[in-house]
Amino acid sequence: MRKLALSDEILLKVEKPARYIGNEINMVKKNPENVEVRFAMCFPDVYEIGMSHLGIQILYEMFNRRDDVYCERVYSPWPDLDKIMREEDIPLFALESQDPVKDFDFLGITIQYEMCYTNILQVLDLSKIALLAKDREEDDPIVIGGGPCTYNGEPIAPFFDLFYIGEGEVSHYALLDLYKECKAKGLSRKEFLVKASSIPGIYAPALYNISYNEDGTVRSINNINKYMIYHNDANAGTTSDDVNSLKENKNEVSSNLKLSAEEFDGFSLDIKDYPNLTKEDFDKIPDKVRKVIETNMDDTFYPTKPLVPYIKVTQDRVVLEIMRGCIRGCRFCQAGMVYRPVRERSLEHLKKTAYEMLKSTGHEEISLSSLSSSDYRDLEGLVTFLVDEFKGKGVNVSLPSLRIDAFSLDVMSKVQDVKKSSLTFAPEGGSQRIRDVINKGLTEEVILKGAGMAFESGWNKVKLYFMLGLPTETVDDMKGIAHLSEKIAERYYEIPKDQRIGKVQVTASTSFFVPKPFTPFQWASMNRKEEFLGKAKIVNDEMKAMLNKKSLRYNWHEADVSVLEGLLARGDRKVAKCILKAYEKGCIFDAWSDFYDNTRWDEAIEEAGIDMDFYISRERDVEEVLPWDMLDVGVSKEFYKREWLKAKSEEITNNCRDKCQGCGITVFKSGVYCPGSLDK
Ligand code: SF4
Missing domain, CATH: 3.30.750.210 (Transcription Regulator spoIIAA)
Structure with a gap:
């Protein structure tokens, strides 16, 4: 019988011990000694959230279909266990075998939201894996990140060996095959990472140097291949002409930027330091890494035996x-x-x-x-x-x-109990003008018509979602949130009294707009905390001025958290220093309002020399x-x-x-x- 990593005494002490013992229905059991690759798949948040994530369920079953691979799961230990593990020096373990994560070949981390970044450091730290990729040893797991945040993984790039850009079903098997091959041939960790970067969708951040202008903006992004020194004897496929032209090329670029191995996180620029690689391997590192996608959705992998937890999780x-x-x-x-x-x-x-x-x-x-x-x-x-x-x-x-x-x-x-359920609309903007700016194809007419039909069918609760701080926003757009809520309430009272079910309840919620990479708003200025709160006040005051104010409710999101999310979403590699400092100050579970500590983050931002105007307002x-x-x-x-x-x-x-x-x-x-x- 497998031995649990935590003693009974500890399990009885912590909240929800079922988070740490595994053995759920449909859990895959294999003998780790009979596989060639051990993959620890991590969701860097609490078990109940991670277990609800479809992407992990897909990859878990897909990886475990292979006899040569054993994929196990890891979640962030809740702060109660985190404390005990540090005090008692217990390394983080995977749920299936209960073996330490450090013994695995890969640690794959799915990165779904920016506010889990300090939890990534928690997972690495508790696993006793160096936080910075450049400090990792040959035997440490290869740390690979996937998920939406990798579309700008730069603020966390120094913590990862690889990022996977795109849909997980496409290139993981090729990566596992390459790993096996490299291991069998005795390639070093760095040699494997260079080779891996030629697989579609695989991005090895250390192989790309980022140089900056004096004003802090990015000057250029350069692939290591431009700076490599090749020698005739080290590469049979390279002619002396090639070598000369490469050297000229290298000198030309290097004189501009004067790059050394240090700028590539310790990756040597001399091919001689990669005895198992050739120039061709470096030539295959792409200047731009294109995401990978599945093209035939009926022919792609889908889990038919998802894991079923013993405790209540977010998506049961x-x-x-x-x-x-x-x-x-x-x-x-x-x-x-x-x-x-x-x-x-x-x-x-x-x-x-x-x-x-x-x-x-x-x-x-x-x-x-x-x-x-x-x-x-x-x-x-x-x-x-x-x-x-x-x-x-x-x-x-x-x-x-x-x-x-x-x-x-x-x-x-x-399918629903009409009386209990709410109808949800996400107009995102309060006026037609701002809805056109954001290209939200939803008109007031459509919303009122939908609400009217719903009221006539027995609904009397409506939830509305909006954003504040959108580009070009005016006071009229903000007040429009209250006006639209009021019109919906009015629409309810157009129904004959004997057909109404009590009072109507319209709840408007606003989140604060955070510009994201790879959107048309990636260049936009973002509001700061005071601006956000000022806007929320305008909406709140206008709500109170409405005739049906007793039927209207208004709430808004935390402004501090949104601003931090803005920094992490569009940050560059320099922001990593600030995340590291925040973690060192004790920040974990930042996505949880009970644990989010804005004072510590403010200190980390200041100590890391982060200029918020540059990253947020500009x-x-x-x-x-x-x-x-x-x-x-x-x-x-x-x-x-x-x-x-x-x-x-x-x-x-x-x-x-x-x-x-x-x-x-x-x-x-x-x-x-x-x-x-x-x-x-
Ligand atoms: S706009 Fe883009 S996604 Fe839409 S149909 Fe055209 S090519 Fe396809």
Whole structure:
């Protein structure tokens, strides 16, 4: 029987010990001695959040399909256990074998939100793996990050050996194969990392040097290959002419920047220090790393036996991912831009998967997942199937992210308790003007019509989501949030009194706008805390001035956290110093308001010499080299520039279904609506 890493005494002392013992239903059991690669897959947050993540479930089952690989899971120990592990010097372990993470070949970390960055350091630290990649030893696991934050992983780049850019199903097998091959041939850690960087979607940050202008902006991003010194004897494939021209080239660039191995985190610039590599290996390091995507969603891996936890987790249900990408071009939305193009799973495939997953888990709820489920072309067929097939069998059907129209209201009234549930709209902007700026294709007329239909069908609670601090925002846009809420309340009272169910309740919530890389707003100025709070006050005061104020509620997000998120989202490598300092000061679980400590972060920002005006308030010039310019998501910079200009002139852009806007993603020859797509 496997021995638990934590003693009974410790397990009885900590909150929810089931977080640390594994052995859940569908957990994969293998003998670690019988595999060639051990992969620790980490979600750097508490177990209940990590266990709800579909991406990990996909990769867990996909990796474990291979006999030569054992993939296990790791989550962040909650602060109570964190303290005990430090006091008693217990290394972080994986749930399946309970073995220390440090014994693994890989530590893969999925990075879903910026506020988990200090938890990444917690995981490395508790695992006794050097925090900085350059300090790691030959036998340390290769630390690889994946997930949305890798679209600008620069603020955490010094902590990672590799980043995986794109959809996890595509290149991981190639990476594992290469690792096995390199291990068998005795290649060094650095040699493996150089070779890995030629795999599509794999980005090895240390192989790219970032130089800066005097004003702190990025001057250039240079691949190590430009600086390598090649010798005839070290590389049979290189002629002396090649060598001379390379040297000239090298001298020319080097005289400008004077780079040494230090600037590449200790990667030598002399090919002689890589006895198992040739010039060709370095030539394959791309100047820009393009994301990888699945092109046929019916032929891609999907977990049929997801893990079922013993304790309540955030998502206790079967999740059916129906499509990837989004046809709508909301200008603030990173997911809508980086997950392009739209690719759908077929109805038949989804039906089969739904049966298999419900059978293997015993879950009593099934939920759809996508960025905009209403845009799935066979939604009616899918929803009708789910309701008809499962409703009578004690399985609840949950339908998030549906647009409110007659069809969705009809379906929702079948699957939800109308009296208890709220309707949700995300107009994001309070006025039509600002909704045009952000290209949110939702008009007041549509919202009021949807709300009216819902009220007539028995709903009386509405939730509205908005953003404050959007580019070009005016006081009228802010007040528009209160006015729209009021109009919805008024619409309710247009219903004859005897048909109303009590009072209406309209809850408006505002988050603060955080510009993200690879969106048309990546160049935008972001507000600071005082500006945000001033804007929230304008909305709050206007809400109180409304006739139906008793039916209206208003709440807003933490401004401190949004500003920090802004720094981490668009930061460059210099920001890593600040994250490290914050961690050293004791920051972990920053995504949790109970643990978030703004004073410590402020100190870290100051000590690291971070200029918040530079990173937060400054509008970037469209010609500026951006910290994430070594990556290519397929959408062209020209498209982003066009969209940024259109936003400023309040011009809207059609969605992909109505008219292709030539965003550049056709390089993948995929996508339901894209010209030249091979998989329509
Ligand atoms: S190529 Fe056209 S249809 Fe495809 S995602 Fe881009 S804008 Fe939309």
